[in-house]
């Protein structure tokens with residue numbers, strides 16, 4: 085009897101909770117779509133609390149010093165995700181060991197052990213005030229996030245100092261050579277699937293891709309180039325419309341941006357304005373500028389997709405000149421769309437990602453050429469800087485002609 089009453093009571097609570105959750109999501113608009121719920125599977129930001137160990141007590145009678153508390157360090161580790169981190173550290177609290185106290189038999193207190201925690205490569209760490217603490221871009225690199233307190237000694241009255249204690253934000257920025265940027269439905273995932281080993285979901289509705297995917301392109305000489313596909317950007321992404329700017333951080337570290345646009349244009353829904361292919365390029369330019377204007381200086385390739393559709397060639401001919409002189413084209417747009425600077429595309433390619441394997445080969449070759457040219461340019465710049473440094477040093481140390 086008691087059992088059935090309990091069961092009935094529990095069932096009632098469960099139903100009430102579900103109804104409440106549903107009405108909350110209804111209040112904020114439509115109920116959450118199932119495929120969007122999957123988004124929670126992708127974790128790219130996490131806040132954790134870190135505390136260095138406290139210093140050990142000193143021993144005033146003999147002038148003994150307490151041991152220093154351990155530091156908390158993050159260590160970049162390959163093949164790891166933030167989810168793995170969370171599995172190992174579900175409390176999201178990291179503490180280093182305290183320093184040992186000073187005794188008559190051990191006058192110098194032992195040093196507290198540092199706590200080294202593995203995090204994925206590509207993490208950027210910020211403090212409470214969103215001030216950058218550091219980046220972990222290379223495997224095995226380390227970052228100190230909370231210092232241990234110094235041991236008790238004469239200067240602090242032989243009381244060990246507390247370790248640094250703060251909350252830090254770990255933000256994962258994927259590390260890929262290339263980032264795909266474009267409106268939803270433009271064919272980014274189709275291109276990624278055709279050009280690399282990735283198997284992204286492809287469908288004819290916007291926002292098919294809801295979390296970043298990385299694919300690796302393999303060349304005949306075994307060179308590998310990685311490409312990241314991001315959820316589509318829409319106008320107003322800076323106001324958090326669509327998937328917002330949240331995912332743009334993942335292209336910050338890429339060496340080349342590949343813009344994929346649909347020659348037939350884009351319309352999110354009948355409620356929204358239709359945007360032509362040129363409009364989408366101008367709007368992408370604006371969204372990138374609003375996110376971080378430095379992104380506009382990155383090497384860029386413009387891929388005009390769906391050239392197999394009806395009237396595509398004519399549409400392209402209409403906008404060809406404007407695409408090649410994007411600065412002028414942008415200046416004719418209204419202020420809210422206009423950006424102060426235009427992207428300089430290194431190359432513009434017309435393709436059909438879905439139906440033309442030869443186009444895919446061409447994209448692959450051009451990507452490689454652009455990466456190589458840019459690498460050489462960067463090397464030359466670095467060499468020139470080091471040559472200039474050498475000359476400056478020689479000037480300082482060399483004999484002075486009178």
Ligand SMILES: Nc1nc2c(ncn2[C@@H]2O[C@H](COP(=O)(O)OP(=O)(O)OP(=O)(O)O)[C@@H](O)[C@H]2O)c(=O)[nH]1
Nearest residue numbers: 268269270271272273274287291292293316437438
């Ligand atoms: N005709 C034609 N259709 C294409 C081409 N490339 C992609 N499509 C179609 O366009 C639709 C969208 O393709 P996706 O690759 O999912 O587009 P996406 O840019 O990844 O879209 P989101 O993930 O929503 O941002 C699918 O129905 C594709 O089959 C193409 O070259 N020609």
Ligand SMILES: [Mg+2]
Nearest residue numbers: 272273292293
């Ligand atoms: Mg996609």
